[in-house]
Amino acid sequence: MPRADGLARAFRFLGKRWNAVVLGHLSEGAAGFRELSRAIDGISDSVLSDRLTDLAAGGLIARTVEEGPPVAVSYALTDRGRALMPALEEIARWAEDHLPRDGC
Amino acid sequence: MPRADGLARAFRFLGKRWNAVVLGHLSEGAAGFRELSRAIDGISDSVLSDRLTDLAAGGLIARTVEEGPPVAVSYALTDRGRALMPALEEIARWAEDHLPRDGC
Numbered sequence: 001m002p003r004a005d006g007l008a009r010a011f012r013f014l015g016k017r018w019n020a021v022v023l024g025h026l027s028e029g030a031a032g033f034r035e036l037s038r039a040i041d042g043i044s045d046s047v048l049s050d051r052l053t054d055l056a057a058g059g060l061i062a063r064t065v066e067e068g069p070p071v072a073v074s075y076a077l078t079d080r081g082r083a084l085m086p087a088l089e090e091i092a093r094w095a096e097d098h099l100p101r102d103g104c
Numbered sequence: 105m106p107r108a109d110g111l112a113r114a115f116r117f118l119g120k121r122w123n124a125v126v127l128g129h130l131s132e133g134a135a136g137f138r139e140l141s142r143a144i145d146g147i148s149d150s151v152l153s154d155r156l157t158d159l160a161a162g163g164l165i166a167r168t169v170e171e172g173p174p175v176a177v178s179y180a181l182t183d184r185g186r187a188l189m190p191a192l193e194e195i196a197r198w199a200e201d202h203l204p205r206d207g208c
Contacts, residue, residue, distance in 0.1 A: 006196030007128045008145075009203045014195070015121035024111045041112075058203075080202045087194035091118070092110030094191055098184045099113045099162075 134180035
């Protein structure tokens with residue numbers, strides 16, 4: 001079985017609805033707040049802001065500020081975040097195979 | 105990148121703190137409510153009850169009632185839930201490798 005304590009630790013981050021989706025988007029490359037907000041269907045700005053803070057505190061993403069003008073803030077996966085991508089891809093494949101597209 | 109819509113659908117279930125941990129425990133075999141409650145450190149009975157209902161509604165676990173007396177209720181992974189285990193094992197491995205045991 002999956003190690004229970006490992007799962008519990010991982011899902012302190014992943015066990016919030018949008019965190020994995022945010023990570024999935026950043027796997028395409030660094031992105032700014034607006035870009036993420038537009039790309040992720042259904043997330044509010046306040047929730048996105050909260051999730052980015054959470055993921056950065058856990059070292060899964062890094063926030064970079066480029067001094068402007070204009071000041072540009074972007075978010076990118078760290079090595080720790082990138083190392084999670086194969087598992088997230090497997091979960092996305094599972095959803096394709098096992099979860100109906102509507103309902104549930 | 106992981107398919108965004110697949111991730112979003114998967115994390116309708118997994119994006120709740122305890123769901124993956126409950127699934128991980130059931131990967132060892134069917135279990136009753138008390139057994140799960142004791143095995144999962146830190147979960148309250150009302151949250152566990154809520155999670156079991158959620159996972160059953162999504163078809164990831166099945167609830168079996170054995171007519172007694174005494175009546176015995178047990179929970180077990182379905183094929184859909186079992187198919188998720190390799191991905192959860194990969195996530196648990198990632199946590200072992202990348203998340204410090206204390207803090208975060």
